[in-house]
Amino acid sequence: MSGTQALLIGSGALVGLGAFLLLRAVLVIEQSQLADALARLDGRAPPVPVGPMPEGGDWWARATGCAGRWAAARLPAGALRAPSQALALIGWTPEGYAARKVGLAAFGAVFVPLLTAVLGVTGVRLPVVVSVAGSLALAGVLFLVVDLVVRDQAAEARGQMRRALCSYLDLISLRRDASEGPTIALERAAALGNGWVFRRITDALVAARLAGDPPWDGLRRLAADTGVGELADVADIAAVAAVEGASIAPTLRARAQSLRVQLLAEEEAAANTTSEKLTAPVALLSIAFLLLFLYPALARLMAT
Numbered sequence: 001m002s003g004t005q006a007l008l009i010g011s012g013a014l015v016g017l018g019a020f021l022l023l024r025a026v027l028v029i030e031q032s033q034l035a036d037a038l039a040r041l042d043g044r045a046p047p048v049p050v051g052p053m054p055e056g057g058d059w060w061a062r063a064t065g066c067a068g069r070w071a072a073a074r075l076p077a078g079a080l081r082a083p084s085q086a087l088a089l090i091g092w093t094p095e096g097y098a099a100r101k102v103g104l105a106a107f108g109a110v111f112v113p114l115l116t117a118v119l120g121v122t123g124v125r126l127p128v129v130v131s132v133a134g135s136l137a138l139a140g141v142l143f144l145v146v147d148l149v150v151r152d153q154a155a156e157a158r159g160q161m162r163r164a165l166c167s168y169l170d171l172i173s174l175r176r177d178a179s180e181g182p183t184i185a186l187e188r189a190a191a192l193g194n195g196w197v198f199r200r201i202t203d204a205l206v207a208a209r210l211a212g213d214p215p216w217d218g219l220r221r222l223a224a225d226t227g228v229g230e231l232a233d234v235a236d237i238a239a240v241a242a243v244e245g246a247s248i249a250p251t252l253r254a255r256a257q258s259l260r261v262q263l264l265a266e267e268e269a270a271a272n273t274t275s276e277k278l279t280a281p282v283a284l285l286s287i288a289f290l291l292l293f294l295y296p297a298l299a300r301l302m303a304t
Contacts, residue, residue: 083147086154089226101146108138154227161228162263164197169234169256173249182238182248186215200226214242230259 087097112135116126171192175185187209190201200222208218216235223231233255241248 083150083154085225085227086150089157090150090153092150097146097150101143104142104146105139108140108142109135111135112138158226158228159263159266160195161197161200161226162230162259164193164195165228165230165234166256166260166263168193168198168201169252169259172234172238173252173256176241176247176249176252182242183215186219186238201231214239216242230255 084094087094113131116131119126168189171189172185175189176182180188187202187205190198190205192198193201201219204218204222205215206218208215208221216238219231219235219238223229223235234252237248237251237255
């Protein structure tokens with residue numbers, strides 16, 4: 001192996017490792033914590049996070065805050081318009097969102113010229129137009145990747161909230177069967193859960209109580225903040241029970257059952273869509289195998 005080949009292999013390995021580490025640090029939010037792992041080994045429940053994917057520690061908050069404010073101050077207005085509802089749902093801050101977009105765009109703008117320089121060492125010369133166009137295209141693609149990640153994670157978090165809401169509705173109905181009032185039933189049912197969804201519901205109910213508002217107003221605000229309209233349905237049912245004194249336990253159980261049926265239908269539709277997406281790769285593989293099988297006969301036919 002010549003020195004040029006060794007340099008090319010080493011440079012490619014370093015660039016690939018750097019790209020992997022950067023993308024993982026920017027896009028992968030939830031990291032394993034030693035305290036949580038030890039708690040699971042001891043049989044204790046780890047601390048419940050506030051959101052589904054909380055960001056890192058104080059150093060990360062300071063770094064992303066400074067980078068996000070710097071980027072927002074120097075880029076045109078509206079270039080970093082953050083989807084506040086989705087960010088609040090997945091636990092990202094607007095500064096962290098801006099820092100990720102700018103960081104990935106900068107990485108895309110630098111990666112292609114660096115790759116061109118590495119190829120130039122080996123004697124492969126690329127036109128300047130290719131390097132500039134490639135860097136701009138990669139920077140634009142990576143700039144938009146963050147939006148896709150936020151959208152997918154927010155959709156997954158909303159699905160988790162809807163699935164947990166089915167259990168929450170059942171717990172409220174059991175509390176109502178025990179002759180508890182709507183306010184107490186909502187709060188005690190939320191306190192029984194261990195997931196981040198129940199923690200968010202508990203926080204919303206506590207905030208409503210501290211503000212002097214009824215708990216269903218807190219659920220309505222949480223529904224508006226997260227985009228989960230089913231929470232507003234729970235708030236409406238509880239408000240009717242508080243005003244009219246109606247028995248809402250059967251209504252809650254029926255709503256939970258209908259929500260489960262809806263979630264099951266959505267999962268079946270998603271599974272069918274995924275299965276249909278596999279049709280094209282399988283067809284291409286079949287065509288490639290057929291061409292490979294017929295190539296010897298076609299080659300002999302064309303030779304004669």
